[in-house]
Amino acid sequence: MEQLFFQQVVWLYQQEAITGETIYIDGTKIEAYANRYSFVWKKAITKHEAKMYIKWQALLEQINTTYCQIFTSPYETFLEDLKKVLVFLEKVKAEENITFVYGKGKRKTVLQRYHEQVKEMLQRKEHYDTSNQIMGEKRNSYSKTDHNATFMRMKDDPMRNGQLKPAYNVQAAVDAEFIVGINAFSDRNDTTTLIPMLQYVKEHLPFTYRNIVADSGYESEENYVYLKKQKQTAYIKPQNHERKKKASFKKDIRHRENMAYDKSTDTCANNQQLHAIRNYTRTSQTGYQSKVTVYECEDCTDCPLKEKCTKAKGNRQLHVAKEFLAYRETGTLYRMNRSIQVEGTFGVLKEDYHLKKFRTRGTGNVRNELLILAFGYNLNKIHTKIQANRLNLYYHPLKTA
Template sequence: MLKKENIPQDYTTYSAGYQLSLTMDIQVYIAPHDPVRLLNQLLEGLDDKKLLSTYSDKGRNSVVPPVIMFKILVYAYMNRAFSSREIQRLCQRDIHFIWLLNGYPAPSHHTINRFRKHHLSDGVMEDLFDQWIERLHALDEIHFKNLFIDGTKIEANANRYSFVWLKSVTKNESKLHTKIEKLLQQINEMYLTTYQFNSNQPLDVLESCLMNLKQRVIEQSIEFVSGKGKRKTVLQRQVEALEDYIEKQNMYLTYQERIGEHRSSCSKTDVDATFMRMKDDHMKNGQLKPGYNVQIGVEAEYIVHVGIFSSANDVTTLIPFLTSMESRLSNTFERVIADAGYESEENYAYLKENHQKVFIKPLNYEASKTRKYKAQLGKRENMAYDELTDTYTCANGRVLKPIEVKSRESRTGYRKEVTIYECETCQDCPLRSKCTKAKEGNHKRIEVSKKMLSLRTESLENIQSEEGIILRKNRSIQVEGAFGVLKQDYGFRKFLTRGKVHVTVEMLLLCFGYNVQKLHNKIQNNRCGQQLHTQKVA
């Protein structure tokens, strides 16, 4: 009978026949110009007090020090490794990660995920990222002069069909209120009560009425029944209906609170995500998907600030983005360069109050240069304006005079004054059909915000100047180029975490790694200190 051979768990017992070797310093296998050396050196100088404060002084110490864990994560994001299991595998096999570990054992994917989720939130990641930006400023890479801003939409880690629409919630809640009023009227008639439904505080009267009915059930010793062949009493039906209405009302109130005022939908699996239209649509039919509006500010090709927003519109993100950045960084940028998606009177006014030079392309900038636009007689831009009399003259020579000044309030609470101009008469005008869509008997009207026109004109002059042309070209190169690298080269098209807090941490890690790689590339190509790409003259 053959003897059974047991294979030991320690495979080093099979190393017989190999020559005895001594452990060597593994950094000899890492190239002198490898970016991992730059990352290791520069991250050593960051203040990690806030990071260390997230650890308890009780219990056993972490296997890998927090500073090394942070280096591992940043280097992983530099190398397109976002999954905790992938990072664990690299720590076990990749010599660069093993060198960063400095003799510590490779962390498990649970440890990596816990560190990213619990120890980099609550402002820790923001603090480390801002220190890195200040470090770039100390290296004379960032001058806080030109801020290029742009945004993109990145898909959330949420079910694509778990949508909740505010419009549907409001519609169904209105139907529910009709049923509640009908039920309360029936209860008032049967029990001579005086319950009045208030849509502003719907739960108060429902809970009070339910308590009253349950007390009646106890007094009358009514036993609730269910199932086939059982007949429910009227009182049982009323109690069950009220309980169902209270549950639905609570659900609608929760959805409304999650969605808030400035968006129209949310996802059930990630309540901070909003359903947006993505460019890279998996079904190729323009389907809405849950995602985040990611805003970044770039100077000298470095990402200096990141903002995560739930609103799909860029125009409402500019002021919160700049306010957040100014509260965290030591300096304010002199110039702000953005595309037409950020144009609004509120944004113009905010930048002017902050004494920042504006380079925002008007919404109608490209269209205004076309023949079709210039041929539209009803456009205000195609009418002659007399500043002395404050009147416009249409293509037929008739005068539009100011008749009223109205105040309009935006979704963000900003109030602006709009002057309404009306034509003296549109009767028997041969150009009426080309100029206005007003009904017969009414005259053409236009609405003009004089403050907006003044601010837009100033911005238009800025972007058309020699300086403005260079800055506009650099906006396309620098900030849109940064998104191109993150989404195409790094392959980052979907978040792995959920919730705005954790999504922000993930995006900052990605941008941190991007900045380290950018500094490495500039050093190797002798481009340090270069702020702008200048025009090439043939």
Template sequence: MQKTKSYNKNYTQFGGIYQLVLPLNLEVLIPEDDSVRLLSHILEGLNYDALYKAYSSTGRKPAVEPKILFKVLTYAYLNNIYSSRKIESACKRDINFMWLLEGNKTPDHSTIARFRKDYLQGCIDDLFYQMFHYLHSINEIEFKNLFVDGTKIEANANRYTFVWKKAVNKNEAKMFEKIQSCIEEMNATYEADFKVSKESLLADLNVALAYLKEKRQQEQLEFVHGIGKRKSKLQKFTEALQAFSARQGQYNAHNQLFEGRNSYSKTDPDATFMHMKDDHMRNAQLKPAYNVQIGVESEYVTGVGVFQDRNDIATLIPFLKEMESRLKMRYENVIADSGYESEENYLYLEKQKQTYYIKPQTYEQWKKRSFKKNIGKRENMFYNAETDEYTCHNGKQLKPVGITYRTSATGYRSEITVYECEECSDCPHKSRCTKAKGNRKMQVSKTFVEKRQISYENITTEEGILLRVNRSIQVEGAFGVLKNDYNFNRFLTRGKSNVKTEFMLLCLGYNVNKLHAKIQNERIGKPLHPLKTA
């Protein structure tokens, strides 16, 4: 029988025919125009006081200097390396990572993961926004034009651990009916007068359970369990109310986690189930995800926000407030697509004295011939501002008959004027104008119509056209690079704060890459792409 050859864990015993010779200074192996040099230069100039405060002053010294580890992590994200194990491997094999480590010992994957999750989380915003003061100092950022857009990125959560608010509310309502029935039966049995209400359900159940416990002690009743044992009514009532109390506690926990959302994932409670974009087979996907917002100027990502909202309307104001508080600067112009259009957003930007270039949601429809021929549309009716009346296709007047109010998901209250036509019964165009049995009614927010018209006039100017074209190029282009070129389509970490840290690291690497590309292509100082001329 042939004997199996044994191997030692140490492979140096095999020897080799070539001795690798490295220079004493590894820097000579790195090209002069390598992006790692630019990254090291920029990050070296940041203030790391907030990062060092995250470490205990009495604990042991970190294995790798926090500033150096931050450089390593940022450079990893610049090179599409996101896993802590792959970053550890790169530090052992890649000459650029070795150069950034400055002779320090290679950090292991747990050190990298702990640094990203525990130490970097509280100061990443400060480090991220510091970079833009550097870009402002070299005249790359003027804080003039902010291009805003959002995208949905899948969370690191199980797709089937969903909890739906509608289902919770439905089951909670059904259980409340069962509780009422149980309490009524209990009152009839013991001639009591217990009551339950939805507002204080747990407290009411505890009162009833306390009564049953006292009655059990008085009767010295032993509860039975197992097959063939007959339970007393007292035991049945006690077990039923205990089960109801436990289920209500679960429902209360679910409702606290919803926080205005309609769903969340059990494996990442901060993630919301959202409709993702169709795949190549045009199949709509419903996955746990985050709504990531970015602001771009001069092709650099100057602001990042992570939200749980499924649409973009409610994200604009908190996103701009966060950016302003961090940058201590306010942009002159805000350019966004139709997904951000709302009366509340218009009024906020106007109050902040910022010029808004937001495309109306009906902008594309306005261009169509079918829209222009639709006599039922408000835009196709003549409006007399002095009398506050609309004139329909048949020459009849739609007069204001009342005012109603509409409250948005954010709590904003808008005033809606209700108009009604004076007579529609004999109108030959009624079937083309309205489906109402009576007179035609129309609800109009005057403030919204006014601000929408201002935005429409802004985007149709020569400057507005230039900014709209650049919005498509710069902010949508940034998402295209991050999601396709950088292959970042799913977060590795869980929790809203960890996700934001991860995405900010990605954007820091993206910005260094962008500055490097602009320097190499001699495009420094060019914040906008010019319009193509025929």
């Protein structure tokens, strides 16, 4: 199905129905075919494992006292130590020819009690390790009935009361109203899906997109740096774009954008200079490292504007990722077309094609389901554009006043 879909996209490119230059990326969350109450949470696993480790230390001390041993168990070798102690207890059982008893009215030996507790802890530890392996570093939950599905906040009802459901983050790439790439991810955040989505499209197409248009949910320094290395132009809406247009934002002296700046110095609303005092590295969820510079106002003592500027007891500090700010660009025509083309595509898939919940499980099967829908969507779009004589029209024009 994957090969067939991308053959269709290549044919569209050959017919000049798509640009092959500008691509619009967006995502939406679609419910997985999984039990809604089959969740496993990373926080719960971490908490229970920590409590079990405390009980394990107490049990290990009892075993050492009973059998005159010197077992120790640092957290790093928790699993191996459980196995080692269990082997020791089974050896004692064989040497002393002890038979374990079960059922009502049977009195268990001290050895049997130790053996059962260690065995139970070992099973729980193996279960916790398996769950952490399924989730990996980026996820904090998964479904027992579909391990690739993550519990995400869904907006279902008219009152917009969000519900946590097992779901996939579906990413679509659109060019001239045609779907040129679609995939499902377990990431709740759109930011971490941009690079793998672009790599997926690039891997299957004989041409490379130069203009990448995306919403503010995809803005990060890591994504900007990646696009620059690929010689692609980023048209990503800044995360504070809507807030910056409000009068309340422009009047708020706390924001960096409202401070006076030139090449030689930065000054706050009270004309006090801000000096760079240190640098540090911030690591993102994907492991990308960003350099951050900390600026501090020279003296906030007795400043009449301090209450409006900061809640800090000392001087005001600003944390600035300079490289990230340098990458921000704008593209009015592209941003307007992104909202029409890719969000319109999701509207059709959800309402007309009834993509409200997947019918298969696992990322591979879900991807195939999406590719079938996208293939049919493109066929329908070809027919519609031919009938309207719009096959070679790539952009919706900006409205003029």
